[in-house]
Amino acid sequence: MTATDGDRRDGGRADDPNRRHWRFLLLVVLVGTIIVEPLLWFVIRVHMPPGRQTTAAQGDQFDATVLTMMASPVVIAVLAYFTYAMVVWRHPKGAPLVDGPPIRSNLKVQASWLFMTSAIVMGAFVFGTYELIVPAGAGGGEGPSPIWTPTSKTILPVQVIGQQWQWTYRYPTYGGFETTQLVLPDNTWIAFHVTSLDVIHSFWAYQLGVKADANPQVDDVAFTKTQQTGKVTVRCDELCGIWHGAMYNYGYVVSRSSFNSWALRTEKRQAPLTKLLPPFSWTYSPSANGAGGGYYPSSIPFPSSESYGKGASGPEGNLPGVKVSHKGLSGGQ
Amino acid sequence: MSKGARLAVVLVFVAVGMGMIVFGVMTYVRENPPTVDFTTGHRPGAPVHLTIQTVGTIGFGPHPSWVSYLVKAPDGKWVHTTLWKVPAHTTIDVTVLEYDGATPLRNQFYGEVQGVGNTYTVNGRHMSLIKATSTAAGVAHTFSVPHLGINIPLYAVPSSESAHECSSAPCHPASAHQTITFSFNSGGVHEDRWQCFIPCGAGWLDGNGGPMQTIGYMGGFLEVTA
Numbered sequence: 104m105t106a107t108d109g110d111r112r113d114g115g116r117a118d119d120p121n122r123r124h125w126r127f128l129l130l131v132v133l134v135g136t137i138i139v140e141p142l143l144w145f146v147i148r149v150h151m152p153p154g155r156q157t158t159a160a161q162g163d164q165f166d167a168t169v170l171t172m173m174a175s176p177v178v179i180a181v182l183a184y185f186t187y188a189m190v191v192w193r194h195p196k197g198a199p200l201v202d203g204p205p206i207r208s209n210l211k212v213q214a215s216w217l218f219m220t221s222a223i224v225m226g227a228f229v230f231g232t233y234e235l236i237v238p239a240g241a242g243g244g245e246g247p248s249p250i251w252t253p254t255s256k257t258i259l260p261v262q263v264i265g266q267q268w269q270w271t272y273r274y275p276t277y278g279g280f281e282t283t284q285l286v287l288p289d290n291t292w293i294a295f296h297v298t299s300l301d302v303i304h305s306f307w308a309y310q311l312g313v314k315a316d317a318n319p320q321v322d323d324v325a326f327t328k329t330q331q332t333g334k335v336t337v338r339c340d341e342l343c344g345i346w347h348g349a350m351y352n353y354g355y356v357v358s359r360s361s362f363n364s365w366a367l368r369t370e371k372r373q374a375p376l377t378k379l380l381p382p383f384s385w386t387y388s389p390s391a392n393g394a395g396g397g398y399y400p401s402s403i404p405f406p407s408s409e410s411y412g413k414g415a416s417g418p419e420g421n422l423p424g425v426k427v428s429h430k431g432l433s434g435g436q
Numbered sequence: 437m438s439k440g441a442r443l444a445v446v447l448v449f450v451a452v453g454m455g456m457i458v459f460g461v462m463t464y465v466r467e468n469p470p471t472v473d474f475t476t477g478h479r480p481g482a483p484v485h486l487t488i489q490t491v492g493t494i495g496f497g498p499h500p501s502w503v504s505y506l507v508k509a510p511d512g513k514w515v516h517t518t519l520w521k522v523p524a525h526t527t528i529d530v531t532v533l534e535y536d537g538a539t540p541l542r543n544q545f546y547g548e549v550q551g552v553g554n555t556y557t558v559n560g561r562h563m564s565l566i567k568a569t570s571t572a573a574g575v576a577h578t579f580s581v582p583h584l585g586i587n588i589p590l591y592a593v594p595s596s597e598s599a600h601e602c603s604s605a606p607c608h609p610a611s612a613h614q615t616i617t618f619s620f621n622s623g624g625v626h627e628d629r630w631q632c633f634i635p636c637g638a639g640w641l642d643g644n645g646g647p648m649q650t651i652g653y654m655g656g657f658l659e660v661t662a
Contacts, residue, residue, distance in 0.1 A: 264543070266542065266543055266633075267642070267644045267648070268582075268631065269580075269582050269633070271543065271545055281543075281545045283582070283585070300542050300543060301542070301635070301642035301644055302641070302642060302644075344644065344649055345648075345649040345650075345651075345655065346629055346631060346655065349582070349583070349629045352582070352583075375564075375565055376544070376545065376547070376548045376565055379544045379547065379565070379567055380544050380545065381544070
């Protein structure tokens with residue numbers, strides 16, 4: 104650049120030879136932003152991970168799109184400036200090297216920089232916090248006493264049990280049967296109760312936008328509402344030993360009627376096994392060493408369907424307005 | 437010797453030393469038990485007979501007190517490994533000679549036979565579910581291939597017969613044992629891990645360390661090839 108001392112002292116007025124450079128760069132950023140932002144919103148957004156299979160996933164997709172839209176003018180400005188500097192301000196081949204004018208502070212530039220960076224960071228902070236609250240915890244594990252809960256009257260509880268090295272699932276409103284299959288009804292609020300029988304695992308149902316740590320003796324609750332049928336990939340996202348990488352399986356979101364018939368069929372088929380399982384509980388208490396002979400008794404009993412969700416007993420007292428349909432899911436939302 | 441020559445000698449020694457360290461580490465990391473191959477000489481369509489045994493203490497090697505699996509190679513010799521290669525789309529008839537006592541299951545869910553139809557027998561008797569909540573009788577180990585949906589609880593030697601238990605591998609059928617049989621289809625070409633779901637790594641965190649996390653003892657790979 105070739106700004107003179109006089110140019111900088113007067114704040115860069117009409118006689119500033121750099122003005123045309125800044126005007127051009129500003130124009131490039133504006134035009135670029137006008138082109139890129141609608142593309143991000145109307146074209147890219149629907150392809151953003153993790154999809155729209157649940158409200159939490161759709162929320163993740165929305166958040167990722169908005170944050171990308173917030174970042175894109177900055178990226179365009181940086182790229183435009185670099186490109187412009189490399190092309191326009193390149194030192195001509197063979198020209199003598201001349202020291203440039205001294206660089207002095209510019210209050211306007213400094214204030215603008217501070218204002219813009221603060222606005223971007225605060226914007227991301229406020230947006231992120233809001234988005235975490237509004238969609239009932241955004242699919243994240245909220246611990247045993249969730250602060251943000253759905254207002255739906257019907258929520259299906261599904262217990263997720265991590266153990267070295269496999270996920271199993273219990274359905275307390277269907278007799279507490281246990282299975283390796285994660286099957287969920289479409290168009291239904293789900294409360295995942297995630298726990299572990301040994302070390303710390305992390306339940307990550309990618310397409311559902313749900314991720315919750317599985318800690319032994321902790322009932323980590325995460326909510327989401329299914330809104331599309333399809334396949335779900337479940338992975339462990341916490342390094343948990345030699346077979347951590349193999350600790351994945353697949354689940355399915357199916358129609359309500361398909362789910363109901365699957366659940367009732369599985370409940371019946373698994374009845375002999377269910378009798379031998381410990382009574383359904385939100386957590387189980389492993390001994391320090393299972394090889395020592397310790398079994399895993401219930402430590403927090405599952406309340407009856409009458410008290411569940413009404414704040415009468417157990418950790419679910421912290422789920423205001425939640426009432427579980429005991430059998431079937433024909434009820435409305 | 438010139439300064440340059442001395443520098444070159446030092447650099448060569450450093451390079452050789454680094455190379456030896458890298459070689460040693462990589463050799464250790466890549467060290468695996470042998471793979472027993474059931475595909476060589478296999479006649480297409482014929483079932484593969486896989487005979488394995490589980491022992492409470494292996495009795496030899498770097499960890500003689502560890503619990504372990506062994507497999508009988510096609511030549512009839514017992515091999516201490518958990519890496520098996522079998523042909524694709526083939527019926528695998530498995531016989532397990534189970535020589536260990538009972539350990540309570542952490543999760544009774546693994547007391548259920550899964551993924552092998554009604555082929556599961558214990559000493560010739562069909563079973564589908566084993567109660568595994570005591571050390572007196574129940575399940576000693578499981579043979580589970582999660583991605584094939586297979587879970588086989590291995591019925592334990594009852595505590596009343598502990599005096600006749602085998603103390604080091606390979607165990608002889610004269611020792612107290614249970615004979616468990618089942619069959620499954622190997623499916624297409626793939627590689628699956630298999631493991632025991634009993635926390636039988638006594639003395640380790642949650643019973644799942646030591647032999648439970650070492651290839652060659654209580655978990656391994658089933659390599660299915662064309």
